[in-house]
Amino acid sequence: MSARIHPLARVIAAVARGISGVQIRWQGCVPEPRQRIYFANHTSHLDFVVLWSALPFELRARTRPVAAKDYWQSGFRSFLAQKVFRAVLVERGTATGAAQDDGHSHAKGFSVIERLAEAMGEHDSLIFFPEGTRGTGEAIGEFKSGLYHLAKRRPDVELIPAYLENLNRILPKGEIVPVPLVSVLTFGAPVHGEDGENKHDFLERARNAVIALRRKGNE
Amino acid sequence: MTLTAQDYIPRGYSEFVWAKLDSRLLILFGGVLGLLVVSTIVGTVLNGIATGEAARRVTDNLNARIRAWWKMSAIFALTLAVGKAGSLVLFTLLSFLALREYITLVPTRRGDHRTLFWTFFIITPLQYYLIGVNWYGFFAILIPAFAFVFIPARIALAGDTEHFLERAAKIQFGLMICAYCLSHAPALLILKIPGYEGRDSVLLLYLVLVDQMSDVLQYVWGKLLGRHKIAPNVSPNKTWEGFVGGVATATLLGAYLSWATPFARWQSAGMSLAITIMGFLGGLVMSAIKRDAGVKDFGAVIEGHGGILDRIDSLCFAAPAFFHLVRYFFVR
Numbered sequence: 366m367s368a369r370i371h372p373l374a375r376v377i378a379a380v381a382r383g384i385s386g387v388q389i390r391w392q393g394c395v396p397e398p399r400q401r402i403y404f405a406n407h408t409s410h411l412d413f414v415v416l417w418s419a420l421p422f423e424l425r426a427r428t429r430p431v432a433a434k435d436y437w438q439s440g441f442r443s444f445l446a447q448k449v450f451r452a453v454l455v456e457r458g459t460a461t462g463a464a465q466d467d468g469h470s471h472a473k474g475f476s477v478i479e480r481l482a483e484a485m486g487e488h489d490s491l492i493f494f495p496e497g498t499r500g501t502g503e504a505i506g507e508f509k510s511g512l513y514h515l516a517k518r519r520p521d522v523e524l525i526p527a528y529l530e531n532l533n534r535i536l537p538k539g540e541i542v543p544v545p546l547v548s549v550l551t552f553g554a555p556v557h558g559e560d561g562e563n564k565h566d567f568l569e570r571a572r573n574a575v576i577a578l579r580r581k582g583n584e
Numbered sequence: 585m586t587l588t589a590q591d592y593i594p595r596g597y598s599e600f601v602w603a604k605l606d607s608r609l610l611i612l613f614g615g616v617l618g619l620l621v622v623s624t625i626v627g628t629v630l631n632g633i634a635t636g637e638a639a640r641r642v643t644d645n646l647n648a649r650i651r652a653w654w655k656m657s658a659i660f661a662l663t664l665a666v667g668k669a670g671s672l673v674l675f676t677l678l679s680f681l682a683l684r685e686y687i688t689l690v691p692t693r694r695g696d697h698r699t700l701f702w703t704f705f706i707i708t709p710l711q712y713y714l715i716g717v718n719w720y721g722f723f724a725i726l727i728p729a730f731a732f733v734f735i736p737a738r739i740a741l742a743g744d745t746e747h748f749l750e751r752a753a754k755i756q757f758g759l760m761i762c763a764y765c766l767s768h769a770p771a772l773l774i775l776k777i778p779g780y781e782g783r784d785s786v787l788l789l790y791l792v793l794v795d796q797m798s799d800v801l802q803y804v805w806g807k808l809l810g811r812h813k814i815a816p817n818v819s820p821n822k823t824w825e826g827f828v829g830g831v832a833t834a835t836l837l838g839a840y841l842s843w844a845t846p847f848a849r850w851q852s853a854g855m856s857l858a859i860t861i862m863g864f865l866g867g868l869v870m871s872a873i874k875r876d877a878g879v880k881d882f883g884a885v886i887e888g889h890g891g892i893l894d895r896i897d898s899l900c901f902a903a904p905a906f907f908h909l910v911r912y913f914f915v916r
Contacts, residue, residue: 386684388884501694537694544700545680547688547883 369426371449378418378425381411385535386547389419392578393554394525396421400490401523403428403552404512406575407494408502408533411543416492416527417450419550428490431481433457433497453484455511457497478514485519495571502533505576508568516558516567526553526571528578551578608786608844612793613661620657623650642807648888656886656895660792664785668716668773671788675770676712682762682893682900683708685882689873690754695744699735703755707731708763715767718774727764732756761870761900762893768903775907777914780846787910790845791859794838795902798860799867802830819871822864831860846914858909859902866901870894 405416413430420428430446434454437446446452455477485491493515495508516524531548556574558567627647634643663670687700707727714723736752769791773784780787806826814822838856842849870893874882883891 531688533694534692534697537697540697542701544687544697544704545684547684 369451371451373449374425377414377449381414382418384543384545385411385415385532386545387415387419388547388549390549390551392551394523394552396424398424398427399523400485400488400519400521401525402491402493402512402515402519403525403527404493404495404571404575405527405529406505407496407499408529409499409536409538411532411536412494412499412529413450413492415529415532415548415550424490427488428492429453429484430492431455431494453481453491455481474514478511478518481511481515482518485522490522495568499538500533502537505572508572510564510568512571513564513567520558524556524558524571526556526574526578527551528553528575530580549580551580553578606783606786608783609664609789612786612789612841612844613657616657616661616793620650620654623653645888652887652889660789664789667785668770671770671773671785672712672716675766676709678892678896679708679712679763679766680704681885682766682882682891682896683758685891685893686758686762687755689877689879689882690758692751692755693744693746695742696739696751696755698742699738699755702734702738703731703759707734707759711763711767712770715771715774720771720774723767723771727759731759735759765900765904766896768907769899771903771907772910775911775915777846777910778916780914783846786844787846790838790841791903791906792899794834794841794856794859795863795899797837798830798834798856798863799898801833802826802864805829805833815868818868818875822868822871827864831857831864834860851913855906855909858905862902862905863898866898869901870897 417425430450430452432446432452432454434456437454495512496506497509500506528551531546535546535548536543553574556571627650631643631647634640663674711726735755739752772788806823809825810823812824814824835853835856839849839853842852845852847855881890882893885891886895889895
């Protein structure tokens with residue numbers, strides 16, 4: 366199983382852990398070899414690598430990031446995303462269409478969710494940034510609806526909220542050189558879909574689950 | 585003019601690697617080893633007789649601290665044995681990690697990113713490089729004069745004026761404490777003390793030993809007798825009993841260690857008194873910063889102790905004082 370991890374991925378993960386000095390806290394769940402969708406706030410290119418490298422070694426080979434196709438599909442970025450980290454590339458914002466009546470966007474949105482569900486298969490987990498883009502780190506943006514549709518499509522999969530702290534200060538959007546501060550990654554208790562809950566309420570609950578993982582001081 | 589082979593070797597090279605393993609260095613480390621063995625035995629015995637949850641928590645923390653002391657002593661001994669290069673690498677790393685913990689706690693903004701890059705990757709290593717090439721004049725002013733004007737200038741160039749003065753001041757303060765002040769410890773290695781040539785690393789060990797023993801002794805006296813708090817709002821663990829007991833015993837220890845130093849016995853006592861009092865103030869100041877930021881420790885990398893900066897806060901304050909006392913009175 367470990368043979369599936371690209372050697373460059375290991376190097377990048379080790380460097381990212383060194384730079385981010387990440388302290389990992391499992392609150393409300395433990396690392397387990399079961400299918401999960403880890404969803405977190407997004408402020409830095411380091412987010413995915415740090416989250417991925419925080420998983421126990423044997424889980425990494427089974428965990429893939431979801432990345433925006435428009436950003437990650439060309440040149441070296443494409444090599445990193447597809448060959449090194451086996452990312453699932455999706456068109457941004459299309460999942461919203463899955464719930465719409467308009468035939469075209471419905472089909473397109475549906476196919477994205479379908480592709481994600483397929484990519485997970487029987488064993489793989491996903492790392493998902495439901496804000497859709499990197500924020501400044503001050504507030505967590507509204508969640509896009511992909512998480513909701515995916516959760517409905519794969520009710521058997523556990524949804525784990527995670528909060529990444531300080532990575533926006535270590536490598537903010539638009540910078541290429543990181544400043545090595547200490548970061549904290551907190552995994553929370555699984556969020557379960559509830560019967561009859563609408564999309565908006567579910568997404569708000571998921572977002573609050575991430576926000577609730579922020580620390581007060583350094584408790 | 586004729587050149588000899590010696591002229592092709594950079595100045596200061598011979599003293600750079602493999603310090604002569606001075607017998608005093610070995611004896612001092614033998615003493616440290618003895619202390620570690622004794623404290624490990626005491627810690628184990630205390631753990632055995634401790635009953636109740638509160639007592640248990642104290643002994644568990646004590647034993648975690650002792651385990652960490654073993655590791656820290658081993659690392660320090662190894663780098664001292666490698667000589668000037670080893671000490672410089674160790675202290676550069678300590679400055680880097682301390683600064684990391686400090687800046688993590690201090691709010692900076694997006695516009696500070698490039699300034700922080702300079703602080704971590706250019707200014708801090710340069711400070712230690714200057715010790716490496718024995719350039720005292722530049723070492724002494726790099727951070728207080730040049731970084732002092734560079735930091736606000738770089739932030740201004742980035743264009744974000746919100747909390748401008750605060751941000752510039754906080755970064756400069758961190759650089760002063762974590763890099764400038766701390767670098768005065770390995771800077772002892774460039775002092776030329778008449779009659780004490782080649783033994784500078786013993787002096788560095790003396791500083792670290794007295795400073796850290798003072799911390800330990802203040803902790804022990806405070807735990808045994810501590811009643812009257814010195815500054816309850818800043819640090820609930822600092823008591824007058826701990827302070828007086830710790831300073832007195834660490835000063836006695838320093839006086840006893842005069843055989844390893846270029847100082848007479850009374851001079852060594854005076855030096856140790858200065859080290860311990862400055863060290864106490866360092867701990868107090870860094871505690872105030874932690875309280876202000878609403879945290880207990882700067883980090884959690886050293887088991888039982890907290891962060892790097894929690895361990896070396898006293899050294900940051902003691903090192904410049906000790907360095908300049910030695911330089912003023914013992915170097916011509």
